[in-house]
Amino acid sequence: MPVLEQAQRSTPGVAFVFANQGESAEKVTAYLKAESLTLQNMLLDPAGSVAAAANAPGLPTTLFFDATGKLVERRMGELYPATLAQRLERLLEVHGAPAATPNQTTRELQ
Secondary structure, eight states: OHHHHHHHHHOTTSOOOEEEESOOHHHHHHHHHHTTOOOSSEEEETTOHHHHHTTOOSSSEEEEEOTTSOEEEEEESOOOHHHHHHHHHHHHHHHOOOOOOOOOSEEEOO
């Protein structure tokens, strides 16, 4: 999460969306506060809908979408800064940046 938070701050042309699966808003908020993390576009997914829709068999999974919203890459496991930088660079070179639409709220998927 800290790696993604830093990338969110340093790459304003890319929209980051965080989906927490199976935990309550209170638990997520407490974790973010304890770790001093500020994340935009946080979604709560109590039923695991995101993982099912993205065919992600394990956590953590990082999904990379192009500017049209097409899934172009899936990364399973922990994401290191160099790996994320490489994936973002390739995504931006090949597909262009998606429109960033920051939203400070936490929302729950239905």
